[in-house]
Amino acid sequence: MIKEIKKNLPSGYRIYKRSIQKTDRSTFALVRTPEDEKYLYCLGQQYDGFQGGKRMKEGVLYPLTPNNAFILIEIFPFLKPKSLGINNPSFGFGDRLGVATPGHVRAVSSHNNIIPIFAQQSIRELERTKRTPEEVISCAVWGVFQEGYKDGFGADADHLKTLKDVDRVAPYGFTMFTCDPSEYVNSQAAVMSRKELKKEFDVINEREKLEKRYVDREFKVGSLRLKFSEEELMRAAVKYYRAIKHAENMYRYIKSRVKGEFDFELSIDETEEPTTPKQHLFIINELREAEVHVTSIAPRFVGDFQKAIDYIGDLDEFARQLEIHVEIAQAFGPYKISVHSGSDKFSIYPLIKEYTKGLFHVKTAGTSYLEALRLISRIDPEFFSRIFHFALERFEADRRTYAMTTDLSNIPDIDRLPVKELPKLLEQNDARQVLHVTYGSVLNQKDRDGNYLFKDRLMRILNDHEEEYYELLIRHFARHLDPLS
Numbered sequence: 001m002i003k004e005i006k007k008n009l010p011s012g013y014r015i016y017k018r019s020i021q022k023t024d025r026s027t028f029a030l031v032r033t034p035e036d037e038k039y040l041y042c043l044g045q046q047y048d049g050f051q052g053g054k055r056m057k058e059g060v061l062y063p064l065t066p067n068n069a070f071i072l073i074e075i076f077p078f079l080k081p082k083s084l085g086i087n088n089p090s091f092g093f094g095d096r097l098g099v100a101t102p103g104h105v106r107a108v109s110s111h112n113n114i115i116p117i118f119a120q121q122s123i124r125e126l127e128r129t130k131r132t133p134e135e136v137i138s139c140a141v142w143g144v145f146q147e148g149y150k151d152g153f154g155a156d157a158d159h160l161k162t163l164k165d166v167d168r169v170a171p172y173g174f175t176m177f178t179c180d181p182s183e184y185v186n187s188q189a190a191v192m193s194r195k196e197l198k199k200e201f202d203v204i205n206e207r208e209k210l211e212k213r214y215v216d217r218e219f220k221v222g223s224l225r226l227k228f229s230e231e232e233l234m235r236a237a238v239k240y241y242r243a244i245k246h247a248e249n250m251y252r253y254i255k256s257r258v259k260g261e262f263d264f265e266l267s268i269d270e271t272e273e274p275t276t277p278k279q280h281l282f283i284i285n286e287l288r289e290a291e292v293h294v295t296s297i298a299p300r301f302v303g304d305f306q307k308a309i310d311y312i313g314d315l316d317e318f319a320r321q322l323e324i325h326v327e328i329a330q331a332f333g334p335y336k337i338s339v340h341s342g343s344d345k346f347s348i349y350p351l352i353k354e355y356t357k358g359l360f361h362v363k364t365a366g367t368s369y370l371e372a373l374r375l376i377s378r379i380d381p382e383f384f385s386r387i388f389h390f391a392l393e394r395f396e397a398d399r400r401t402y403a404m405t406t407d408l409s410n411i412p413d414i415d416r417l418p419v420k421e422l423p424k425l426l427e428q429n430d431a432r433q434v435l436h437v438t439y440g441s442v443l444n445q446k447d448r449d450g451n452y453l454f455k456d457r458l459m460r461i462l463n464d465h466e467e468e469y470y471e472l473l474i475r476h477f478a479r480h481l482d483p484l485s
């Protein structure tokens with residue numbers, strides 16, 4: 001097959017062997033030109049719908065656009081994202097640059113009990129990377145096609161906050177919708193006096209129903225019996241009731257907009273105070289009353305889940321609380337416990353594996369961008385050093401939407417580091433965080449002539465050294481997936 005393709009392409013073209021696919025009338029493959037550009041090559045009878053084709057002696061080369069990806073999905077159903085359900089644990093590989101999927105595919109291939117999400121982007125990431133939802137899906141699809149991966153994958157529209165956000169992503173084949181109602185969570189509830197609490201509780205129009213449902217009632221959760229005091233009910237309701245109503249609206253709206261099965265995740269991880277097990281119970285019990293079916297819930301756990309670094313906190317306490325969260329998820333679902341900001345949390349993966357009994361979803365995103373920067377630091381240290389200086393300048397502004405305890409004084413002076421040691425910055429927690437949160441600024445910064453200051457060169461290096469990038473990703477994600485599976 002490869003010979004047949006080769007003889008029809010000019011010399012110097014390379015073929016991605018694993019990508020070769022046949023239909024009854026044509027052969028498809030991903031190819032690389034001598035100029036290191038990637039194209040879809042179709043030999044034989046051509047299909048309708050592909051755009052921008054360039055005729056070769058035999059066959060046609062098509063650019064890797066979203067349009068062409070969506071046409072290819074229709075021809076090869078293994079490229080179509082699917083819903084995950086709860087039978088397998090799952091793992092989200094966010095890819096902000098759109099070139100990491102082949103590495104993600106190879107990383108997950110040796111862990112076939114874990115279902116991957118290869119397309120995953122939050123609304124905040126879409127804004128910061130200036131990407132579109134169809135680009136996110138399409139990049140994942142091209143990566144899956146390149147690797148010939150047929151085991152199935154999901155697509156997560158992450159941290160959707162409004163119905164408008166749903167409109168933005170609904171048409172493009174996402175199969176997982178992560179609802180983030182954090183703007184409706186009243187985090188003051190944790191510190192309110194009883195009087196203030198009562199005042200807020202009294203304006204909830206269903207409060208009598210809530211009292212009946214919770215006060216003086218015992219909830220059987222696995223081996224536990226959970227009871228709400230009046231005050232606990234008020235705190236849970238004042239904190240989460242409006243958020244639950246919002247989640248309910250989002251769920252119904254998604255259902256009306258999306259054909260076929262989908263996974264619905266409720267994420268309340270981006271709140272100040274941890275979600276107590278009883279509050280978790282309150283939330284799922286209310287969602288169940290409203291007939292909202294969740295595939296996963298992301299609580300805000302105890303301890304600190306900062307970007308790009310390991311878990312900070314008491315591991316025993318984390319394990320104790322996780323165990324109860326899992327018991328609730330099994331008694332009221334079952335559904336998965338989802339761990340956001342899940343990259344680089346090496347100390348808790350064994351606990352997640354042990355306590356969730358496979359009912360987990362772990363999300364990662366920025367860590368694949370950091371591996372890209374690790375590659376840059378090795379290949380082009382001078383360029384990396386410029387990125388790092390710029391990131392330092394941008395850090396204070398960009399960190400605002402993240403809860404982090406970064407201490408810049410811990411970062412060694414990059415100008416004094418020997419070039420060989422620059423990659424070590426990727427091992428230093430504070431430096432990692434600086435690079436992690438400034439991705440939007442780095443990718444979008446332009447010079448006076450309107451050219452990207454970093455992005456084009458960064459993408460070119462990744463493209464020219466793609467195998468090395470994939471190797472870094474395989475190594476990095478093995479450290480995540482090995483202890484989880």
Ligand SMILES: [Zn+2]
Pocket residue numbers: 159267269270340341
């Ligand atoms: Zn999150």
